[in-house]
Amino acid sequence: MIKYALICKSCKLEFESWFGSSKEFDRLKKMKLLSCQSCNSIKVEKSLMSPNLSNSKKKINNINELKFKEVKQKLREYKKFVKDNFNFVGENFAYEARSLHYNKNKYKDKKKGIYGRASLQDVKELKEEGIETEMLPWIEDKEN
Numbered sequence: 001m002i003k004y005a006l007i008c009k010s011c012k013l014e015f016e017s018w019f020g021s022s023k024e025f026d027r028l029k030k031m032k033l034l035s036c037q038s039c040n041s042i043k044v045e046k047s048l049m050s051p052n053l054s055n056s057k058k059k060i061n062n063i064n065e066l067k068f069k070e071v072k073q074k075l076r077e078y079k080k081f082v083k084d085n086f087n088f089v090g091e092n093f094a095y096e097a098r099s100l101h102y103n104k105n106k107y108k109d110k111k112k113g114i115y116g117r118a119s120l121q122d123v124k125e126l127k128e129e130g131i132e133t134e135m136l137p138w139i140e141d142k143e144n
Contacts, residue, residue: 006034010041011069014062038066075139082136086115094122101131 002022007014013036019025025046028034034044089096093116100114118126118133126133 005047006044007047008036008041009043009045011039013038075137078136079139082115086113089114089116091117093118097126097131
């Protein structure tokens with residue numbers, strides 16, 4: 001058995017894996033059966049292998065990076081859901097939320113709801129008035 005340090009050329013994830021022999025690694029790579037555990041890319045290469053010293057800090061950083069990517073992906077999914085299912089009202093969120101709450105006939109599609117921008121003070125005041133609101137971190141499209 002041989003352990004190789006591997007790196008994904010697509011997402012730069014570094015990880016380790018055991019193989020029966022160096023020929024086994026080459027055979028699996030040629031058959032395109034090696035893939036990144038994070039992004040499923042088959043662009044996996046052997047990396048320089050350091051002596052077998054424990055480096056828990058690097059492993060923790062890799063785990064934290066994976067978790068961060070998962071959270072960003074989940075936030076992108078929430079953003080898409082909100083854009084697909086709610087009406088955008090821009091900077092007038094507090095005004096539109098009050099209008100919707102107090103004047104039920106304002107929007108034709110009452111079930112759809114709204115989203116936009118509001119200050120923390122506006123959100124606090126809306127909640128004090130009994131107007132249900134939620135705040136979501138918004139991932140900009142230009143971010144990766």
